[in-house]
Amino acid sequence: MNAMNNRPNDKSRMLRRIDAVDFAICEMTLYLDTHPGDTRALKTLEQYRTRRSELIGEYEMRFGPYVVTSNDVTGNRWTWVDNPWPWDYQAD
Amino acid sequence: MWQYEKKLQYPIKIKNPNPKLAKIIISQYGGPDGELGASMRYLSQRYSMPYPELKGILTDIGTEELAHFEMIAAMVHQLTREMSYDEIVKSGFDTYFVDHTAGVWPMAASGQAWTSNYIGVKGDLLADLHEDMGAEQKARVTYDNLLRLIDDPDIRDPLKFLRQREIVHYQRFGEAMGLAAEKLNSKNFYAFNPSFDRK
Numbered sequence: 210m211n212a213m214n215n216r217p218n219d220k221s222r223m224l225r226r227i228d229a230v231d232f233a234i235c236e237m238t239l240y241l242d243t244h245p246g247d248t249r250a251l252k253t254l255e256q257y258r259t260r261r262s263e264l265i266g267e268y269e270m271r272f273g274p275y276v277v278t279s280n281d282v283t284g285n286r287w288t289w290v291d292n293p294w295p296w297d298y299q300a301d
Numbered sequence: 302m303w304q305y306e307k308k309l310q311y312p313i314k315i316k317n318p319n320p321k322l323a324k325i326i327i328s329q330y331g332g333p334d335g336e337l338g339a340s341m342r343y344l345s346q347r348y349s350m351p352y353p354e355l356k357g358i359l360t361d362i363g364t365e366e367l368a369h370f371e372m373i374a375a376m377v378h379q380l381t382r383e384m385s386y387d388e389i390v391k392s393g394f395d396t397y398f399v400d401h402t403a404g405v406w407p408m409a410a411s412g413q414a415w416t417s418n419y420i421g422v423k424g425d426l427l428a429d430l431h432e433d434m435g436a437e438q439k440a441r442v443t444y445d446n447l448l449r450l451i452d453d454p455d456i457r458d459p460l461k462f463l464r465q466r467e468i469v470h471y472q473r474f475g476e477a478m479g480l481a482a483e484k485l486n487s488k489n490f491y492a493f494n495p496s497f498d499r500k
Contacts (some may be wrong), residue, residue, distance in 0.1 A: 225312070228310070228311065232310075239362065239469065239470075243476035275307055276304055276306055277304070295307060295309045295371070296309070296313070296375035298379050300308075300309075
């Protein structure tokens with residue numbers, strides 16, 4: 210983990226990129242629930258999913274776990290508990 | 302099952318605390334048309350749905366509502382940070398403070414505790430999907446009302462996002478209703494659920 214080398218805004222910029230991809234995935238998911246046979250939508254969803262896993266991989270490497278089941282459990286501290294939590298004013 | 306993602310669906314960062322506004326925004330946490338009720342309504346209705354698309358849409362919208370529930374809590378939490386006793390009294394937050402301090406408790410702005418009476422689970426796809434479309438419109442109106450009462454752009458921005466989500470959910474429930482109607486007996490033009498009436 211090289212959190213020291215990151216500029217303070219990098220984390221928040223990265224989270225906003227994940228937010229945007231997640232939002233697209235959320236929209237595609239609800240759409241596909243009522244249009245399960247739409248192959249074009251399925252292809253679009255697949256592209257967003259690939260992008261998401263790239264972004265999450267990069268995020269976890271630089272800033273720590275994104276989900277509790279994250280593979281990033283190396284080191285001598287359970288960083289999942291570390292502040293900020295999403296509802297904190299200090300959150301990115 | 303569910304898995305937590307350590308972020309909000311849409312960021313909340315409110316520079317200026319304002320306990321008076323927290324007191325009205327909390328209605329979307331635990332009020333009659335709030336996000337807790339939305340989530341419980343959809344997640345509880347899933348089990349009696351006969352078609353896979355309906356199980357899917359209720360699961361996924363019900364899950365998104367939990368993320369909205371968390372966003373509203375984040376707003377209330379940030380609006381009530383670092384309050385002085387003077388501010389608590391002057392803002393009228395004292396009536397909430399005496400019972401919950403700065404904790405976030407599901408209640409309506411008009412004072413009632415959250416109750417499952419806010420939600421309908423009838424075990425009938427048409428009754429339940431009609432309820433859901435109405436619920437999305439009522440939630441949208443509540444966001445309209447909050448936007449009428451609030452000027453701070455830090456609060457308006459996420460409220461507008463949430464309002465838009467109600468509109469999208471209404472659209473998807475409308476499509477779900479269409480799917481349901483197609484799959485039901487086409488002779489059943491009064492659109493009641495025929496599954497209980499077969500003998």
